[in-house]
Amino acid sequence: MKLYTFWRSSAAYRARIALNFKGIGAEPVPVHLRRHEQGAAAYLARNPQGLVPALELDDGALIAQSLALIEYLEETHPQPALLPREPLARAQVRSLAYNIACDIHPLNNLRVLQYLKQPLGHPQATIDSWYRHWIGVGFAGLEQLARRCSADGRHLHGSTVTLADVCLVPQVYNARRFDCDLAPYPTLVSIDAALSQLPAFAAAAPERQADAE
């Protein structure tokens, strides 16, 4: 397998954590987002959406979208599991994951920040405020949910690593990168700290990737 990835992409970071957690080797193929390599004709022919990550299977099939490829890994390599067994618990884990992946991360994506700069013409301070606003709105709700859903203060749901954790750590990384004040979210911060020490998460960190700058 190959993973089309960019070291700083939060969505690629999720895919790397899941692959590591399940012990699945995938050759990283860097796609440099700031050089707009995701818009190159050869990449678009494979992945018309032009985003990373994408997982290329050994037969050449491509799965775009981080959560789609992680669900695929979960179905084809069920152990160790990233989803609980019981339907309601699975729904709660997916709810936490989509909370981050659908309602926090998309607003703070590189292409969105670039659009705020041009054509909208906002200075960096306004762009930073935008970033922090959506982190604040999203993390405020997520902090409440973490207090309800975490059983041990070390995982976002229950007491095992799940898809929700796979989404949380890259989002907290990104929030730190934009100097967001995380003091109002102590539960998220301590869960992130515990998870970040796990080998699967540590090895997926942006700075540990071959294409890191």
Added chain:
Amino acid sequence: MKLYTFWRSSAAYRARIALNFKGIGAEPVPVHLRRHEQGAAAYLARNPQGLVPALELDDGALIAQSLALIEYLEETHPQPALLPREPLARAQVRSLAYNIACDIHPLNNLRVLQYLKQPLGHPQATIDSWYRHWIGVGFAGLEQLARRCSADGRHLHGSTVTLADVCLVPQVYNARRFDCDLAPYPTLVSIDAALSQLPAFAAAAPERQADAE
């Protein structure tokens, strides 16, 4: 079951389609987004993220996030299915669904358009351009994928209704509402037209809801 819903919410529209498709009755509980009822203390106590839809089970458990509640319905009421059986096909369907749910819809959500108005101070014309820009970027890739993935020109993937279709129809509805030019996306337009005639989709349409204005 109860569905916390708002007639014009794309994400609630998805949930309504899935419930109808599976023939599951759920009492609609309107949450008026423009009156900010999603921010009322009683609702936030149940759903700290403060968004719709959310599905309340008969035992009082709540599942927030449209795609999480639809996956729950799929697991607990497997027939008629919204996902194929084979893992790669499931991944392709989820990839199409997340393409819409993670990369198109979140940027055009009501709360985002409101933020562009205040505090950013943009006039309606700029907000409309923002909306159309992200629809254009998203639909351009999705049109290519539809040509590859649809087997009959009447479904986004294969030749049966899937989770991808459940996400497509509300997004096309929304694009029309903002007067987006859909001429460049003939495959999406004809798939949407075919799906919209199906009873499960027709009955879920915003104008058919009791809280429609």
